[in-house]
Every structure is written in structure tokens, then in C-alpha cells.
Amino acid sequence: MAYLALVVARNYCLTMMKLPTREQSGVLIAEVSGRIDHTIAEEFTRALAPLLSNCALGRAPLLLDFSGVIYISSAGLRVLMMASRQAKAQQGSFAIAALTPLVQEVFTISRFNLIVPCYANVDAACQALAQ
Amino acid sequence: MNQTLALASALLRAGRGRLLPVLLLALAAVVLGNIERTPLHGLQTSQFDRYQRMQPRARHEEPVIVVGIDSQSLVAHGQWPWPRDLIGELIARIQVGQPLAIGVDIIFAERDQHAPALIARRLPPSRATLLSELPDPDATLAAVMARAPTVLAIVGLPRELPGARLPTHPLPNIRLDPVSAAKLPRFASALASRPELQAAAAGEGFINAGPEEARAQSEQGIQRRVPSLVLIGEQPYLSLPLEMVRQALGGGEVTVETGAAGMQAIRIGDYRLPTQANGEVLLHFGQASANYYLSAADVLAGRHPPEIFAARFVIVGINSIGLQDRVISPLGDSLPGVDIHVQMIESLLEQAALRRPHWMPWLEMGALLVGGLLLIVAVPAWRPRYAVLAFAAVGLMLVGSGHLAFIAGRWLFDGSSLTLLLVPSFMALLGNTLIAADTRRRDAERQLQESRVEAARTAGELDAARHIQMGLLPDPEQLFAGERRFAVGAVLEPAQAVGGDYYDCFMRDDRHLCLAIGDVSGKGVPASLFMAISKTLGSTLSRRHSSLDAAVCDIDRELGRSNSAQLFVTAFIAVLDVDHGTLDYVCAGHDAPMIRRGETILRVDTDAIAGPPLCALPDFPYHSGRMSLLPGDLLCLFTDGVSEASNGQALFGGQGLADCLAGLPATSPAAQCRLIRDAVRRFEAGAAPADDLTLLLLRWDGPLNEY
Numbered sequence: 001m002a003y004l005a006l007v008v009a010r011n012y013c014l015t016m017m018k019l020p021t022r023e024q025s026g027v028l029i030a031e032v033s034g035r036i037d038h039t040i041a042e043e044f045t046r047a048l049a050p051l052l053s054n055c056a057l058g059r060a061p062l063l064l065d066f067s068g069v070i071y072i073s074s075a076g077l078r079v080l081m082m083a084s085r086q087a088k089a090q091q092g093s094f095a096i097a098a099l100t101p102l103v104q105e106v107f108t109i110s111r112f113n114l115i116v117p118c119y120a121n122v123d124a125a126c127q128a129l130a131q
Numbered sequence: 132m133n134q135t136l137a138l139a140s141a142l143l144r145a146g147r148g149r150l151l152p153v154l155l156l157a158l159a160a161v162v163l164g165n166i167e168r169t170p171l172h173g174l175q176t177s178q179f180d181r182y183q184r185m186q187p188r189a190r191h192e193e194p195v196i197v198v199g200i201d202s203q204s205l206v207a208h209g210q211w212p213w214p215r216d217l218i219g220e221l222i223a224r225i226q227v228g229q230p231l232a233i234g235v236d237i238i239f240a241e242r243d244q245h246a247p248a249l250i251a252r253r254l255p256p257s258r259a260t261l262l263s264e265l266p267d268p269d270a271t272l273a274a275v276m277a278r279a280p281t282v283l284a285i286v287g288l289p290r291e292l293p294g295a296r297l298p299t300h301p302l303p304n305i306r307l308d309p310v311s312a313a314k315l316p317r318f319a320s321a322l323a324s325r326p327e328l329q330a331a332a333a334g335e336g337f338i339n340a341g342p343e344e345a346r347a348q349s350e351q352g353i354q355r356r357v358p359s360l361v362l363i364g365e366q367p368y369l370s371l372p373l374e375m376v377r378q379a380l381g382g383g384e385v386t387v388e389t390g391a392a393g394m395q396a397i398r399i400g401d402y403r404l405p406t407q408a409n410g411e412v413l414l415h416f417g418q419a420s421a422n423y424y425l426s427a428a429d430v431l432a433g434r435h436p437p438e439i440f441a442a443r444f445v446i447v448g449i450n451s452i453g454l455q456d457r458v459i460s461p462l463g464d465s466l467p468g469v470d471i472h473v474q475m476i477e478s479l480l481e482q483a484a485l486r487r488p489h490w491m492p493w494l495e496m497g498a499l500l501v502g503g504l505l506l507i508v509a510v511p512a513w514r515p516r517y518a519v520l521a522f523a524a525v526g527l528m529l530v531g532s533g534h535l536a537f538i539a540g541r542w543l544f545d546g547s548s549l550t551l552l553l554v555p556s557f558m559a560l561l562g563n564t565l566i567a568a569d570t571r572r573r574d575a576e577r578q579l580q581e582s583r584v585e586a587a588r589t590a591g592e593l594d595a596a597r598h599i600q601m602g603l604l605p606d607p608e609q610l611f612a613g614e615r616r617f618a619v620g621a622v623l624e625p626a627q628a629v630g631g632d633y634y635d636c637f638m639r640d641d642r643h644l645c646l647a648i649g650d651v652s653g654k655g656v657p658a659s660l661f662m663a664i665s666k667t668l669g670s671t672l673s674r675r676h677s678s679l680d681a682a683v684c685d686i687d688r689e690l691g692r693s694n695s696a697q698l699f700v701t702a703f704i705a706v707l708d709v710d711h712g713t714l715d716y717v718c719a720g721h722d723a724p725m726i727r728r729g730e731t732i733l734r735v736d737t738d739a740i741a742g743p744p745l746c747a748l749p750d751f752p753y754h755s756g757r758m759s760l761l762p763g764d765l766l767c768l769f770t771d772g773v774s775e776a777s778n779g780q781a782l783f784g785g786q787g788l789a790d791c792l793a794g795l796p797a798t799s800p801a802a803q804c805r806l807i808r809d810a811v812r813r814f815e816a817g818a819a820p821a822d823d824l825t826l827l828l829l830r831w832d833g834p835l836n837e838y
Contacts, residue, residue, distance in 0.1 A: 037821075038654055073822075074652035074701070074771075081747050082697050110701055110720035111743040114751070 017043045019051065025126045028060045033068025036076030045079050052086050052094075061093030061129040065122055072103050077112055084116045097125035140566065148511050148563030152556040156503035159552035163492075163499055171548050178547045179485070180353065180461035182537040183416055187462055190417040194480055195473045196443050197424050198225060199450025204428040211449070214245040215268035217431075219275040221447065224430050226279045228440025231379035234282045234371050236338060236448035236469050239324040240294055243268040273331035280333040280378040284371050287318030287339050287363050295320040298335040301366035304384050314393045314409040316361045333382060336374030337361055340458075340471075354458040356411040357475055359397050359404065360387070372475040373399060375444050392489035405484050413485035414474055415541055419464040423473065424450065444476055487543040498529060499549050503556050510560040511567075518564055522557045526550040593628035593656075600629050600659055603666055607636050608801050616709045616835055617644065620800030621827045622808045624772070630823035631658025632770050633666040637674075644709050645673050648768040648827050649702040650721065652744070661698045665690060665745070669704065679706050683717040683753040687745045699744040703737075703768055710834050712760040717753050720744035722774060722785075725792060727765040732789040735766075762833025765800070767792055767807075772824030776811045783814050800828035 017040065019030040030051055036044055055062040064080075080096070087094035097119040099107060107113055119125035142151055166172050198221065200211065208217060218237075225233055242249065246268050251259035285298045298321055307315075316339075323329060339361070340354065361368055369377060369385065377385060377399050386398040393408030406412050427447070429435060448469035456468040478484050502525045510518040533546030607619035621634050631651030639645045647669050651658040668689050676682035683704060690700065703724060705716035718737040721744075726733040740756040742748075760766065769788060776783040791810045795803045804826045811824060 041653075074650065074699075075654070077744075078652040078697065078699065081699060085697070109722055109741075110747075111741050112720070112747075114743045115748050 017047045019047050021051070023060070024122065025130045026060055027063050027126045027129050028054070029063045029065050029122060029126075031065045031068060035071040036069055036079070037071065037073040038075040041073075041075040041079050044076065045082070048079065048083055052083055055087045055090060055092035055094055057091035059092060061095065062087065063094075063119075063122065063125050063129060064096045065098055066096050066103060067098035067100065067122075069100060069103050072106055074110075077106070077110060080112065080116050093129050095119060095125055095129060097122045143559060143563050143566065148560065148567070149507055151559045151563075152503075152507050155556040155559055156500070156507065156553075159503065159556065160496060160499060163496055163548070163552055166492075166548065171551070174551070175545045175548050176353075176355065178533070178545055179543050180355075182534065182543070183461045183485075184463070185534075186538060188415040188417040188478070188481070188483065190420065190477065193420075193423045194443055195423060195476050196230075196440060196445050197450065197467075197469055197473060198427050198430050198445060198447045199424050199467070199469070200427045200448070201450045202452060203426050204431075205451055207428040208431070211451070212244070215239065215243040215272040216266070218447070219268070219272035221427055221431055222272070222281065223275045223278075224433070224437070225440050225445050225447070226275070228437035228443075230279075230440040230443050230445045232280045232282060232333075232375040232444055234284070234336070234375040234444065234446040234472065235276075236284050236371065236446055236472065238284050238286065238322055239269070239272070239328050240296065240322055242325065269325060269327055273327045276328065277331040280382070281331070282334045282336050282371060282374045282378055283324050283328060283332040284338045285324075285335045285363070285368070286322045287316070287337050287361055287368075288320040288322060289318060291320045292322070294322070296323045296326075297321055297364050298323045298366075298368060299326075299329045300332070300335045301368060302360075302385050305367050305387065307367065307387060308389050310391075311387060311389045311394045311408075311410070312362070315367075316358055316409065317365075318361060318363045321363045333378045334369075334374045336369050336371030337363065338371050338468075338472075340468075353461055354471060355413060355461055356407070357414055357471055358410055359406055359412050360385075360394075360410040369399075370472075370475065372444075372446075372472040373397070373479060375446075376400075376402065376476060376479055379444065390489070395488070399479065402479050403482050404479050405486050405488075407487070408489055412475065412478065413487060413543070414471070414478060415483055415485050416460045416462050416464075416474055417477065418462065419460070419466055419470065446472055448472075483541065485541050485543055491542070491544065495545055495549060498532075498546075499552060502529060502549065503553055506553065506557055506560060510557070510564060513564075515561060515564050515568060518557075518561055522553070522561075525553065529553075590628070596629050596656070596659065597625070600625075600663065603663055604634065605636055608799070610636065616832055617707070618800050618830045618832070619644075619646075619828065620802070620804040621825075622804040623823070623825045624808065624820070625659075625823045626772065626820045627655050629656060629659035630654065631662045632772065632823035632825040633662045634768065634825055634827045635666055635670050636827065636829075637670060639674055639706065642708055642710050644707045644829075645670075645704070646707065646766075646768065646827060646829060647673070647702060647704045648721065648724075648770060648825060649700045649745075650770045650823070650825070651700050652698050654822065657696060657698065661694075661696070661700070664693065665700045665702070669702070673704065673706075679704065679715045679717055679755045680753055683719065683745075683755075684751075687719070687751065687753065691746045691749055694746050697746075699747040701744040705766075705768075707760070707829070707831065709831070712762070712764075712831055712833065714758050714760055714766070715755045716757075717755045718742070719753065720747065722769065722771065724769070725767045725785075725789060726760070727767070727792045727795070728761060729763070730793070732792055760831045762831060764831050765792070765795075765803075766829040766831070768825075768827040768829075770823065770825040772820060772822040773807070773811055773826060775822060776815050776824070777818065777821055778814055778816050779818060783811055787811075787814065800830050804828050 021028055021030045051062055084094055095117040098121050162169055247262040247265035251262035288295055359370055359373055380400040387394055388396040394406050394410045396403050396405045404412055446469055450467050457465050458468055459465050509521055529546035529549045533544045536542035536544040604623055607621050611619055619636050623632055633649050635647040637645055649665050651661045669686055672685045673682045701720040703718050703721040705714055707714050718741040723734045723737040740754045742751050742753045773788055774785055791807050807826055
């Protein structure tokens with residue numbers, strides 16, 4: 001019984017990270033929130049996978065709304081790097097918008113804006129990506 | 132011994148633990164089907180007796196009076212047998228009160244020994260004349276009996292005995308189907324009263340306790356069943372009390388209700404009494420009472436008003452110590468045999484008897500099988516404690532429904548035997564459940580033990596890996612032991628056994644000191660492997676190129692070649708001209724190092740030249756920056772294990788490091804590293820470090836004075 005509860009709880013946790021999506025001016029926007037660190041990186045990768053598989057040439061650009069992300073570690077950056085590479089390989093557009101100050105600082109130090117295009121806010125990103 | 136245990140365990144667990152319980156249930160069903168041949172039958176009957184004791188039949192009225200020939204009567208009127216005319220006088224006294232019917236629980240099989248005619252035979256003929264003119268006592272009794280409905284007792288005999296006489300008042304017009312008739316008790320012969328008395332009586336009723344008498348006596352002598360109808364010489368007769376009721380109702384017909392299995396009830400007038408298939412009545416006894424017993428002496432002396440007998444049944448019987456028969460009722464009372472007749476009349480008038488129809492044993496069998504199968508399905512699926520509760524619930528339900536059935540309709544349903552019969556099945560089920568639980572617990576313990584062993588083994592391997600990783604890092608104090616132009620100190624503490632941080636320091640040539648710090652994305656073993664590669668490649672390639680830009684681009688390229696896991700490394704690599712203090716540096720996504728210059732803290736300016744982490748963006752053209760150090764400057768390279776150390780609420784941060792640097796005492800860089808490390812750990816206040824911590828301090832002391 002306890003074992004079953006454990007399994008259920010584990011499966012629940014694994015599928016817990018949800019990325020609510022919406023569309024704006026032809027751009028698919030996924031909202032990311034919380035701490036993106038070592039413990040959640042794998043889950044973040046899994047949640048991103050279906051969105052990324054649709055991020056290809058001729059499809060809607062994918063924009064991650066980072067306004068709810070309060071922290072990102074190097075493991076989180078790695079997920080973004082891999083996502084960016086996959087999008088690039090599929091000739092799709094992938095970008096991030098609305099970075100909070102702490103996350104912005106991490107991006108600045110690590111120069112990750114060279115790897116993933118970053119925009120100040122969602123509207124600006126949509127405008128740029130829609131072109 | 133072990134083999135026996137193993138065999139028992141295998142048997143218990145056969146068929147997923149259900150084979151044995153099913154077999155035991157089948158055995159229980161066989162026992163229930165033949166319960167009368169098992170000791171369980173005693174339990175069953177005593178359970179039924181218990182029902183009666185808990186709820187005896189209420190006796191509201193006293194429709195029957197017993198006129199007992201008791202010890203007092205014998206004292207008053209002499210020894211038994213009494214002259215028949217005295218009995219005639221007694222009956223005549225009773226008749227004055229106009230009772231419904233009189234039953235005589237005495238058989239007058241032979242002539243009265245006190246008959247004057249018999250005495251006259253012993254006297255000389257001259258003296259005998261007077262006697263022979265006196266009335267005959269038997270004739271007197273017959274004359275009295277003829278005046279009102281009187282029922283005489285008869286005893287059925289299994290075979291012809293001397294003096295046997297068949298009764299002469301069979302039931303008129305009774306319809307008996309062959310099945311019922313075959314089950315009724317039969318007597319070939321009988322003991323009845325003299326013909327003139329028979330002729331004077333309205334009816335005759337038997338007083339046998341039934342052919343079961345012998346067996347009933349053996350079961351603690353408790354009288355539970357009383358026959359209602361028997362065949363004597365193939366003629367149907369009612370028992371004495373029932374015949375009395377029939378006579379009171381005018382001597383009408385008796386109807387027998389029958390079913391497929393035999394008799395179900397007997398109906399006399401409007402009164403109906405449920406019976407067993409063989410016509411026996413399961414009496415529901417009421418509490419014994421002495422109220423309705425009158426002494427024959429008192430009746431003869433006229434001490435009771437005649438009205439006491441009005442509209443009542445009266446039984447004349449013997450009620451004297453030494454002469455009477457006594458029976459024990461299920462209520463535990465020791466009663467005169469005549470009391471059974473009283474209880475029988477009351478039962479008929481109340482139309483109440485215990486009911487155990489022929490289908491009741493089948494109902495019990497059904498309940499046993501349903502309860503057993505429910506347990507067999509449910510118990511293995513539940514935890515032992517719920518299984519025990521379930522069994523208690525089933526048992527309670529069975530026993531409870533037995534009591535309820537008795538209270539609701541005097542039905543005899545044996546819940547206790549069923550519960551008892553379910554016990555072996557349940558024990559087997561529970562045993563198996565407990566064994567299964569025990570096995571699971573042992574398995575869990577074994578797995579825990581295995582995982583501990585595994586963890587210990589892994590820890591051992593990680594420990595070895597940690598030694599190797601730490602061995603990769605140079606010891607600056609030892610490396611630059613005799614150096615007077617600069618001093619270097621370093622600290623590296625992985626958050627886990629192994630980590631992804633590294634630092635490096637070596638002299639590329641006499642003048643150039645190469646410094647590097649790196650942080651592989653992620654933590655643990657994967658990061659540590661990549662750290663080893665990065666550190667080794669970094670140190671090798673930096674030695675090969677005189678230009679720092681080219682070296683870093685080369686490192687980036689080479690690392691990217693062997694990076695299937697898509698890790699990246701933030702790094703800061705610098706080359707110091709130790710004679711002039713010129714610092715060339717490349718920043719690959721790493722925090723800009725700090726410099727303590729006198730009282731102030733500066734940051735190395737990386738904004739213009741910083742690139743992404745190594746391996747993050749293929750073929751990125753890294754460029755180097757340049758600055759000059761002043762003698763006494765302290766350069767501090769660090770990773771985010773320092774800047775992002777957390778106490779749960781806030782981060783140590785760049786400011787924390789800057790404050791710490793500003794307050795460092797003038798000692799060796801190695802000691803200063805340890806002081807900063809201690810400050811960080813104090814800040815974390817015991818919390819587990821989130822990331823690997825690495826510090827590299829370089830103090831440039833300026834060019835050597837050349838004399």
C-alpha cells in the first residue's frame with residue numbers, strides 16, 4: 001500500500017511540471033515558472049520535448065515566457081542550450097522573454113543571450129519573432 | 132522437522148493460499164450436512180435451548196389446571212391405586228365447575244381391586260351377598276366420565292404385551308398422505324383402559340414422549356420434542372392434550388398440513404400448530420409455575436370453589452414423589468411429566484411452537500458456503516487486521532441472525548455452529564495472509580540490506596573517484612614554494628563526493644603564469660568526468676599556444692569534439708606576466724574575478740570580451756582582454772559555489788565576497804582562501820552546500836629588485 005502510494009507520488013511528481021501554453025500573433029508561448037535547478041532540469045527537459053518537436057521550419061516560433069522564473073542554475077541553462085540546438089537543427093525559431101533580474105544577471109554573466117535570443121517582454125518577442 | 136514445516140507451508144499456500152481453505156470449507160459443509168452424527172449436534176441443540184432461555188414463552192393466562200394426586204392426597208385418602216369410585220368422585224367435583232374438557236393422565240387397564248364383587252369372592256357366600264349388591268367402582272367412574280367430555284390416556288407399545296388393549300377412539304375423517312403417514316411414529320399395540328371406561332370416555336390420547344424418548348433421555352434428559360399424532364394399530368391418535376382440545380371444540384375433524392417433506396402443521400378447529408415432518412412439536416417452553424397445580428385432596432374436600440374449573444382444561448394426574456415421572460425442560464426446570472401436557476395445550480391455544488422447517492438446514496448450508504466463499508475471496512486481499520475484523524463481522528452476523536430469527540418468528544437458525552465451522556477455513560486463510568505479510572517484510576528487509584550494500588559500494592567507488600579528482604588539481608603552495616614574485620592559494624570543495632569545478636595554475640614559461648578556473652554545468656559524476664577532461668585539455672593546450680585567444684578557441688573546439696552529453700563549462704583563463712604585471716585573460720561565461728587593490732575592490736573588466744561558456748556555442752571566436760596589476764594586488768577567481776551560497780533566505784553574493792576580501796588579514800593566499808571558505812560556510816549556517824565551491828587567489832608582489 002505504502003509502496004503503491006510512493007510510486008503514484010513519484011509519477012505525479014515526474015509529470016508535475018506543466019508548461020501552460022497560449023498563442024499570440026502566431027507565436028506559441030509557454031509559461032515557465034519556479035526554480036529551474038539541478039533537481040528539476042530533467043523534468044523541464046521532458047516538459048519541453050513535445051513543444052520543441054513542433055518547433056521547426058514553417059511552424060509557429062516557440063517563446064518561453066520566463067517572467068515566473070526566480071532562479072536558473074547551470075543545469076537549467078544546459079536545458080535551454082540543448083533546446084536551442086534542437087530548434088536550430090529543425091530550422092525553427094526559439095526564444096526567451098521577460099527575464100527576471102536575477103535570471104537576467106545569470107544570462108549576462110554566462111553570455112547566454114548569444115545562445116538563445118532574449119527579449120525584454122513577450123510583446124517585443126512576438127513582434128520580432130512574427131517577422 | 133523442516134520438511135514437515137515446508138510441506139505444511141506449501142499446503143497452506145497452494146492455489147494462491149485458497150486451496151486449503153476451500154477444502155476445509157467443503158469439509159465443514161459435509162459436517163453440517165451430517166451434523167446429527169457429530170458432537171456439534173449437542174452444541175446446536177444447546178444453542179436452541181439458549182434461545183428459549185433468553186426468551187421463554189410468556190404465560191399470560193392459565194387455561195389449564197392440574198389436579199394432582201400428591202403426597203397430601205395419599206395421606207388423606209390412602210395408598211395408590213385409589214378406588215375408582217374415589218377418582219369418580221374427584222372427577223365429579225371437577226365437573227361441577229364445567230371445565231372445557233377433562234384429561235385423565237392415568238390408565239385403568241385392570242379391574243379395580245377394591246371392587247366389592249372381587250372382595251365378595253373371597254368371603255363365604257352368605258356374607259358376600261351384601262357386598263355383591265354394592266355398586267361396582269369401575270361402573271361408577273364410567274358413569275361419571277360419561278357426563279362430560281373426558282379424555283383417557285393411552286400408551287403406544289411397539290409390540291403386543293400381556294394385557295395390551297387397543298384404544299377405540301381413532302380420529303375421524305383425517306386425511307394423511309403416504310409421505311406424512313410413513314414418517315409418523317407407529318405403535319403395533321397399546322395399553323388402554325378397561326372397555327367400559329373406554330366406552331364412557333369421549334376420546335383417548337397417547338402420553339408417549341415419542342419413539343425418540345430414549346435418545347432424548349441420553350441428551351441430558353431434556354424434553355424438547357413432543358409428538359402430536361401417532362398411528363396405533365394403523366389408526367391415527369392425537370396426544371392427550373391435543374385430544375382434550377379437540378373434545379372441547381366438540382370432537383371435530385383434525386387437518387394435517389403437509390408439504391413435500393412431510394407434515395408441516397396440525398390444525399384442530401381454528402388452532403394451528405407448526406410441526407416437524409414426523410408430526411413432532413418443538414415446544415416453546417414457558418417458565419414453570421406451581422400456580423395451576425391443585426391437590427386432589429383439596430378438591431375432594433371442596434376447598435376450592437367449583438368456578439375455578441370453569442372454561443378451563445383440567446388434567447388429573449399423579450403428582451406425588453415416588454409415583455410421578457419428571458422431565459427437564461430446555462429452560463432447565465425439572466417438571467412433572469404432566470406439565471408437558473399443560474405446555475402443549477397452551478402452545479396450541481397460542482398457536483406457537485418453535486419452527487425448524489425442512490429447508491432450514493439447507494438455508495444454513497447456503498449461509499455457510501456464502502460466508503466461507505466471501506472470506507476466501509476477501510481475506511487474502513486484505514491486511515490481517517481487516518481480515519480478523521471481517522471474520523468477526525461474518526460470525527457476528529451469523530450468530531446475530533440466529534437470535535433475530537428466533538425473536539422475530541421462533542425460527543431455529545444455528546448461527547453459532549456455522550461460525551464454528553468457518554473457523555478452520557479462516558485460520559488457513561489468515562495463516563496464509565500472515566505468512567505472505569512476513570515474506571513481504573523479509574523481502575523488504577533483504578532489499579534494504581542490498582541497497583545498503585550497494586550504497587556502500589558506490590560510496591567506496593565515489594571515494595576513489597574523489598581521490599583521483601583531487602589528485603588532478605595542483606597544490607600551488609608546493610608548486611610555487613620558492614617564488615617571490617607572486618603567491619597563489621586555492622581551495623576546491625565539491626558539494627557531493629565529486630564535482631564539476633576545477634582550477635589550474637602553472638608556469639607556461641619563466642615569465643608567464645597561467646591561471647584557470649572552470650565550472651562544468653551540473654553536478655556529480657557526469658560533471659566530474661567532464662571537469663577532468665576540461666582541466667587536462669586546458670592545461671595542455673594553453674602550453675601549446677603562445678596566444679591566449681587561440682588557446683581558448685582550440686580548447687573550445689577540442690572539448691566540443693568529445694561532448695555527446697552536451698555539457699558546457701564556464702571558465703576564466705588568464706596569463707600573468709609575472710615580471711611586469713600584465714594580465715591577459717579570456718572569459719567564457721564565467722563570473723568576472725575580483726581584485727583587491729589597497730582598500731578597494733575592483734572587478735576585472737570582462738564586458739567587452741566575454742563569450743559564452745566553452746562548448747555552448749560552436750566556433751565562437753573568443754578574444755582576450757588585458758589589464759595591468761599593481762604590486763600587492765590580490766586577484767580572486769571564484770565559482771558560483773561562493774557567490775550563490777545560500778542560507779535559505781539570501782545569497783552570499785558578489786557583495787558578500789567583496790566584503791570578505793576587503794577584510795582579509797595580510798597572510799598567505801592559501802590561508803586567505805580558507806578564511807573566505809570559512810566565511811561562506813558560516814553564512815550557510817549548516818545548510819548543505821548547493822554547488823561546488825572553488826577559490827583561487829593570486830597575490831602579485833611586483834618585479835624582483837635587481838641589484
